[in-house]
Amino acid sequence: MSEQPAKELPPVNHEMVTLARESRGLLQSQAAKLLGLYQGRLSKIESGLTSADEDIRRKLSAVLCYPPEFFSLKNSVFGPGTSEFFHRKLQSTPARKLRQIHAEINIRIIHIERLLRAIDIEKDNIPRIDLEERRWSVSDVARAVRATWNLPPGPVQTVVNSIEAAGGLVIPCKFDCVNIDALSRYIPGLPHLFFVDDSLLGDRLRMTLAHELGHAVLHRLPNPDMEDQAFQFAAEFLMPEKEIRPQFDQVTLAKLGTMKQVWKVSMAALLKRAGDLGKISPDMKRYLWTKMSKSGYRTREPAEFDVPIEEPRMLKQIIEVHQNDLGYGLGDLSKLLFLDKEEAQLKYNIVPSKTESKLRLRAI
Ligand SMILES: [Zn+2]
Known part of the structure; x- marks a missing residue:
């Protein structure tokens, strides 16, 4: 990451310096120390009062782990x-x-x-x-x-x-x-x-x-x-009222556990819903709530009632289109995203495409 950029890059955009630093959870004083700069200098760079030269760009890139090109981006910061x-x-x-x-x-x-x-x-x-x-x-x-x-x-x-x-x-x-x-x-x-x-x-x-x-x-x-x-x-x-209301007769903790598996919401959410719909009295709700606390369910509901974790698909598919249809390898994707390969892989769960694995096998 610290090598000299091959071509001349557009000037450093001060907003990207702040974004990069904050994304790494660093205070300005901490980042300045790592960069070997006075905090005042970094502060002026981030405010756009002083421009960052190529030497500083290289340091920013090395310390904050973004490629030199990242600091020239002109994207809006929301x-x-x-x-x-x-x-x-x-x-x-x-x-x-x-x-x-x-x-x-x-x-x-x-x-x-x-x-x-x-x-x-x-x-x-x-x-x-x-x-x-x-x-x-x-x-x-x-x-x-x-x-x-x-x-x-x-x-x-x-x-x-x-x-x-x-x-x-x-x-x-x-x-x-x-x-x-x-x-x-x-x-x-x-x-x-x-x-x-x-x-x-x-x-x-x-x-x-x-x-x-x-x-x-x-x-x-x-x-x-x-x-x-x-x-x-x-x-x-x-939990649409029309369909769930009739199911809230004689609510017990065991029943909430069974309902959790059907409705795929927490026992706590079901109990609250039963109370909000007037299907259990405030006293009963308090009693069940206390029972849930005493059983430790307020911290962690029983694993046997766990709801499967849903996996987002679209982002995965977007990455796969780049790999399979557009011929992007991990290196291309990491360049596109301004991340090093390891971080790109970690952030987007990128599975190297078949051609990449083959090439690697051949190289060995
Ligand atoms: Zn909100």
């Missing part, structure tokens, strides 16, 4: 977007971690924009519905989305496939942050993007995706009730 406007847990996330996640998302957006250049993707079919204009309830909206997508009654078989069939793109990421399960972004010209942490259990992945879908459908503009609305949307989308 802010958090509406879905995070009233996100409660984000308030308690350390600022550096949050900046790292936002930088990571911006870099992923650069990747996706580049990966989609060679691929014809249809406009997504995610409805955008204004509650006030239609005078609908949030549950009406969730039912409308299910109807638009022709989902059969009952449990949603796979949330990831439903979103991807409607043209959304689910991108597994490593947020490494207890406060953040998923974040979504609407960037004009790209499919609606759903970034999800790849360590989530199956039920949680479905719930967080349904919640982000709620934001995508309902919240072009933020409003103070948007978090509750996204949760209500997810509840009706995954």
Whole structure:
């Protein structure tokens, strides 16, 4: 990464320096130390007050592990977007971690924009519905989305496939942050993007995706009730009242466990739904809640009821089209994404194509 760039590159874009540094979770002072610069110098470079010469570009490339070309990119850097406007847990996330996640998302957006250049993707079919204009309830909206997508009654078989069939793109990421399960972004010209942490259990992945879908459908503009609305949307989308209500007779923990396997949502989500629909009394709900706590289910529900983890397919297919139809090897893909081979492979689960493996065998 530290070798001299072969051709003269366009000047360093200061925004990319900040993006690269933040994506590595470094404070400006830490990065300056690693670069052998005074923090003031780095600060001026990042603010665009001083330009970065080729020597600094080489150092940036070596320290922050992005190729020299990355620092010349002119891509827009996007802010958090509406879905995070009233996100409660984000308030308690350390600022550096949050900046790292936002930088990571911006870099992923650069990747996706580049990966989609060679691929014809249809406009997504995610409805955008204004509650006030239609005078609908949030549950009406969730039912409308299910109807638009022709989902059969009952449990949603796979949330990831439903979103991807409607043209959304689910991108597994490593947020490494207890406060953040998923974040979504609407960037004009790209499919609606759903970034999800790849360590989530199956039920949680479905719930967080349904919640982000709620934001995508309902919240072009933020409003103070948007978090509750996204949760209500997810509840009706995954557990439609009409079909689940009759199943909430005589709720016990064992019954919640059985229902979890059918509806593929957590026992906790089912218990909350039963309470919200008035199928169990507040006392009963409290009793079951306490029983779940005492059994340790609030931390980890029993493994025997685990919901299979849904695998996003679209991003995988986009990578495969590059490999199989466009002849991209791992080296080409890593160049396209401005990552070294190892990071490209890790981030996008790239399985070397057959021709690459053959070549490697021949080389040995
Ligand atoms: Zn939310």
